[in-house]
Amino acid sequence: MADPRTRTLASKTAPEAAPPKQVIDFDPCMRCNVREMSVCADLTPDELEHLAEIVTDQTVDTGHAIFSEGDDAGSLFNVTGGVVKLYKLLPDGRRQITGFLFPGDFLGLAVNEQYGYSAEAVEPVKLCRFPRVPLERVMDRYPHMKARLFTMASNELAAAQDQMLLLGRKTARERIASFLLQLQSSAKRRGQPVNPVRLPMNRGDIADFLGLTTETVSRTISAMKRAGVIALREGGNVDVRDQDGLDAIAAGERAEA
């Protein structure tokens, strides 16, 4: 399996000349645009400084891997820009996307020293990377960061259970509606416009997330467009025309619409 990952290190924009002994830029965390919604929320400047000592910035291009299932789980990551997809593969190539990550989300939890899924950039991604061992050392000193990680993992678990309900029991129409709602609430959480909701991933990715095929995703979206529930905007973005209708479909309350 070829490894197309990208590792453009892009930290330390400060000049190399001036500072004396050691160059530790503790600013990147201080001015992090997603800090307040990430694992790093609620940390003091002191704690941020300790984090900055171990963090590395990283960018990954569209379609390139961040890590692959089975890789040695050396680091945790925090998404600071772009969109990431997580997925698992069957030997014959069938794929299930287990989640899309947006700025503020973290990834890299592993059970036995290995990542249990692959992670790939859906669009150009910016990450900060925390090597596991030193991160754990820092977290041992600042338990509320660990608590924060636990909370985020619990949220992820709840989302996973919702997704099981979707995959096991919802119709194609309900899946698409639920997905749009997820994107809306995700955008909302990040303070972004909820209505023309951005769809950064392609139909194939949506299909592999919802347990459908690209054709069914396309047909279902067309049908919802025809029914006036949504409209397509440029860039493939989706305008929700009938929010109540969409909510009802997603909940499984409306047979036709």
Next chain:
Amino acid sequence: MADPRTRTLASKTAPEAAPPKQVIDFDPCMRCNVREMSVCADLTPDELEHLAEIVTDQTVDTGHAIFSEGDDAGSLFNVTGGVVKLYKLLPDGRRQITGFLFPGDFLGLAVNEQYGYSAEAVEPVKLCRFPRVPLERVMDRYPHMKARLFTMASNELAAAQDQMLLLGRKTARERIASFLLQLQSSAKRRGQPVNPVRLPMNRGDIADFLGLTTETVSRTISAMKRAGVIALREGGNVDVRDQDGLDAIAAGERAEA
């Protein structure tokens, strides 16, 4: 929605007469049969004593609820005997079972003060119950118990991702095979026989766990029986006759068998 839960409190078998000031039985945790595989693993006698102060034993009969989705999430539980199913419902009654719990498993993690799923006894269940607030107080004092909880939650998350792959992309045959393998490894972890694997839940529960119908579960099991991969024993238990074949089917490597 009627609430058929059962709350037989069954702690303190010691006589009420003898002891002086306060009766605190710290034995139940000390002699807990599942302690080493539960959240309580690795605790010192001292720590166990603190736990015993807040724990309550509880039994729940087959088919009765432990709690329901949306209930105030007042407690965490540890299964000490029997089997529990967790599930989510759609308004029209469609159900997705998100997991089966066995002795040693815990339940009750919640995101915003409410349980995100319902829990019900598949067969008579014994639990120990930890009220959330005092438990958190205890865990603040003993961080490795929190760490243990985090590890178990991470394992659950990994299992949830496997289940998404199953629900989104596997065939009925692959789902049944994967399910039997799950039961095997769960039994193994608890030191129980792996080969005639016990199937304590009925076909409807299996169906709602695997995103199928009872009929399809039944037919698929019959087909695997006919193919010589498994055999049914009394009590509905399953004898795995061709372990390699079963493994191959579950992984999605074998079209026919």
Next chain:
DNA sequence: CAGGCTCATTGACCTAGATCAAGGCCGAAC
């Protein structure tokens, strides 16, 4: 500004699994 990508859409048809419908097989109740 034509050729060659990739991705989305739509149509025609097919199939895995759902649905509908009997029976069969217990174990519990009397």
Next chain:
DNA sequence: GTTCGGCCTTGATCTAGGTCAATGAGCCTG
């Protein structure tokens, strides 16, 4: 020991969504 009520199994049929195939709509690139 008969009746009853769950389950489980099996058969017949249906259908939501998959598969196969064609066409269209951007976009790079040269």
